Amino acid sequence: MNMREKLDISAYLVIGPENTKGRSVAAIITDAIEAGFTCIQIRSKVASARELIQLTKEAADAIKTAGKSDDVALLVNDRLDVILAARHMGVKVDGIHVGQSDIPYDVCRKHLGEDAIVGVSARTEALLEYIQTVDVQPIDYFGVGPLRETATKPDCGQLQDGSVITRSLSDIAEVASVSPIPVVLGGGVKLDDLPALAKTGVHGFFVVxxxxxxxxxKQAATELVDMWQRNTERED
Structure with missing residues (x-):
């Protein structure tokens, strides 16, 4: 079974060097995996292509060292070129996450193959209409948000006029109910949000x-995973 077939987005970490307070990206990824995180996305708007390739290699090595290469998915945000280069170097990268202004998801699917994971940030405007009408055959999950405005991605949910649309719990529940593919919710998510988020029907949360x-x-990651599991197990 490939990673696309067993994708678990229940506890999803997005990380780049600008988010770690100067600490090692690989070390934080290791902490998150040991705590039970199931999906890692490398995302950086400041790192060069070469730096991103190296970060991706370090992330893959951390996942391998933890014995989780067959369980924890490694994705890269936006940069199809970085994924192709890393794979050429023998790095195990499982897929890509793209936004609405990035490379089209069908192009990603074509270049990465049928076994790759392709995640897409759902459109901010006309969200429900988009999710119900888009061709989801090439897509594995939707990323939806933000729950609240967030400094790590200030353009999340931003409209052309600069205003930001945040998502209420009722919005999220409606999206989860109509989406034909899994939904992961993030954007300012905190530990105390998880019990309510678990009731919306989304498949997981993402945090930075x-x-x-x-x-x-590691403690923060453990608390998040434990809280999510406690509030979803009773519904399984």
Whole structure:
């Protein structure tokens, strides 16, 4: 079974060097994996292509060292070129996450193959209409947000006029109910949000600073995973 078939987006970490307070990206990824995170996305708007390739290699090595290469998915945000280069170097990268202004997801699917994971940030405007009408055959999950405005991705949910649309719990529940593919919700998500988010029907949560900027990333990651599991197990 390939990673696309067994994708688990229940606890999803997005990380880049600008989010770690100067600490090692690989070390925080290790902490998150040991705590039970199931999906890692490398995302950086400041790192060069070469730096991103190296970060991706370090992330893959951390996942391998933890014995989780067959369980924890490694994705790269936006940069199809970085993924192709890393794969050429023998790095195990499982897929890509793209936004609405990035490379079209069908192009990603064509270049990465049928076994790759392709995640897409759902459109901010006309969200429900988009999710119900887009061709999801090439897509594995939708990323939806933000729950609240967030400094790690200030353009999340931003409209052309600069205003930001945040998502209420009722919005999220409606999206989860109509989406033909899994939904992961993020954008300012904190530990105390998880019990309510678990009731919306989304398949998981994604975080950045809640783990990457925590005083103790492993403890923060563990608390998030435990909280999510406690509030979803009774519904399984």
């Amino acid at each position: 600073s809640a783990v990457t900027e925590a005083k103790d990333p």
